[in-house]
Ligand code: ANZ
């Protein structure tokens with residue numbers, strides 16, 4: 001009759017929890033210390049999937065844990081509800097993205113309700129609500145005032161067939177992902193955020209996150225920001241007034257430069273070609289056309305054969321006056337450094353490949369075989385112990401080997417630099433360039449400014465009005481939000497200009513400045529803008545007067561624990577970090593990093609294949625939830641392994657989890673002792689297991705070893721069962737204690753079962769707000785037994801030892817005993833018999 005029925009338990013507790021509303025954070029007068037636990041909010045595309053179940057399960061374990069530790073925990077939920085998934089679905093079905101989006105939100109909400117994360121629902125937000133995106137617009141205006149938001153011409157990927165802008169990811173081998181047409185570049189005027197101004201801080205502040213964020217994510221951020229240090233060097237160009245600059249990380253190799261390369265798609269290349277012969281111009285144009293269909297990945301690939309065009313022009317090397325031919329080649333990018341390089345083929349592989357393809361000279365200026373003073377070379381020894389000295393021959397010629405000499409060594413063929421190490425040569429040549437006013441030390445970043453304009457409908461309109469008289473005019477703050485017009489009557493299909501451009505009634509407005517005819521900016525914002533600050537909006541999600549309250553931010557932020565997928569390791573985290581620093585500079589925040597600790601969950605896979613959209617969600621969340629219930633699903637995910645590892649659904653067992661939960665739950669019904677029973681009277685062996693668990697579980701949760709916590713909990717349940725069946729029985733106080741601790745711990749993974757157990761044990765809901773108990777230290781010390789030591793049949797000493805002590809260990813202790821030694825005196829020991837852990841018998845020769 002006492003059957004564990006997960007569906008009945010779920011149905012029973014859901015309405016009771018609704019009534020209790022136990023997870024509302026920041027109630028007036030609450031003086032507990034605070035924690036902010038956040039999961040990356042979901043896109044409302046379809047129902048929740050297993051990835052959500054996993055991430056939100058882990059995040060909820062952490063939130064519930066901190067509550068048990070006495071914290072007021074903010075654990076909010078919202079939806080990242082603008083963006084392409086909704087728009088594409090809407091286009092495909094010929095419907096409005098809005099109802100589609102809000103229907104999906106409703107569905108995900110229903111699933112979340114059943115899955116029971118301990119959310120504070122009073123702070124629910126949707127980025128597609130005007131109440132939210134109003135503050136995107138406000139934020140944009142703040143950045144605009146600071147000059148951090150600005151407009152410039154940019155090159156975008158353009159499919160002439162689909163008439164649409166494509167993201168880099170949508171360009172496959174130079175062709176449109178959808179129609180296969182060759183992609184070209186198009187110049188569009190777009191909005192940017194000046195992320196590059198923050199590059200140094202974005203990089204340096206990562207040091208604060210060391211050990212708190214996965215090292216892989218830190219490495220990805222560092223690599224994405226990609227700071228290079230080196231020098232700008234200026235070259236004169238024959239027949240041109242102004243010098244041109246190049247960025248190099250190896251100014252020490254300046255004497256080894258044998259040609260120059262400019263990016264074909266740069267203004268400089270066009271200008272240089274225009275000054276050359278018609279024949280050169282024509283070759284250049286043809287080449288440029290080819291290059292425009294290439295992606296950056298193609299261009300930087302080391303595998304592709306090098307291509308390029310000689311521009312018929314020459315530069316002058318500032319240190320030795322040599323004439324260097326100038327080429328245009330696609331391996332140099334227009335928007336990195338200055339879009340032009342000095343080529344040093346002996347020491348740079350790409351330059352060498354190019355030089356060998358076009359028969360250009362190669363000059364070695366670093367002898368990479370020459371030892372560097374200061375570094376003590378490790379010289380291997382041969383079998384006779386004789387040092388195996390390196391060949392004295394100078395470095396091989398890269399022109400013959402095809403291998404550039406990238407290593408350190410001593411400068412040669414470099415005039416005043418000869419004999420110097422790389423480091424010293426860099427310092428010296430920069431001094432030299434600075435003295436002559438033709439160069440200086442400089443830094444470069446791989447990260448670019450953040451392009452935030454999208455020519456799409458389902459996003460935040462820019463709060464900018466373009467006036468022929470006044471130029472860009474910000475929409476006055478009291479006129480925000482600029483509401484998105486209805487989709488009805490608009491063609492949402494991508495065509496390179498925003499669908500909003502056709503909403504004339506909406507777009508044509510009077511200039512706020514001069515009152516003349518003007519037009520709204522018709523682009524919408526990248527949805528990464530929405531998600532870059534949503535963690536602040538949760539602090540006062542319902543406040544219509546401000547984006548967020550700095551006083552609340554002071555209380556709750558930064559986020560103590562952030563949980564989400566590694567697919568956001570770069571952009572989302574970088575943009576949030578950027579915006580946090582901007583808001584810090586503006587005086588709204590007192591911290592500079594938004595997420596103190598980060599947990600990336602692994603992926604749920606099926607027989608080794610990823611659960612991607614394209615393959616369909618192989619392990620369907622809704623189905624698993626229906627079959628096994630919330631608790632079994634959550635326990636399965638927690639038990640599957642370290643959270644950052646991928647979970648192969650073929651290797652896990654929700655059925656096994658359900659059995660475990662049933663075992664635990666049944667115990668709560670067998671307990672017969674009253675709630676006020678004296679713990680101390682309970683079975684000591686079981687109490688020791690219980691208290692060991694109480695002592696260890698918190699550290700394990702904080703180290704995200706959820707699987708170990710579940711394993712230990714299974715041990716506890718087994719030990720309890722043993723005490724009931726073959727020990728002192730269900731009435732023993734230790735059984736009640738163990739069952740109560742089991743319920744408290746299950747609250748971390750299986751909230752329904754935990755709550756029901758708690759009730760069966762005689763308590764009011766909710767177990768989620770019960771404080772974790774302190775382990776009794778006297779139950780944690782390892783139990784000891786008394787070993788008797790006899791000498792010639794007489795007891796001479798008693799030793800307190802571990803019950804698990806090894807025979808030889810016990811013998812050693814016995815021989816070391818002062819009493820034993822006194823008794824043995826100078827007699828010889830004839831025989832020792834050890835019966836660990838209880839007895840040592842020493843016989844002496846008499
Ligand atoms: C001469 C040289 C000699 C270089 C040498 C390297 C090794 P990172 O580390 O990525 O910053 N470079 C500069 N601007 C470029 C552009 N727009 N497109 C492609 N390559 C560019 O790389 C900096 C190095 O990449 C620079 O240093 C330059 O080549 C090249 F033995 O200058 B180097």
Ligand code: ZN
Pocket residue numbers: 467468469470471473511512513514515516518
């Ligand atoms: Zn105007």
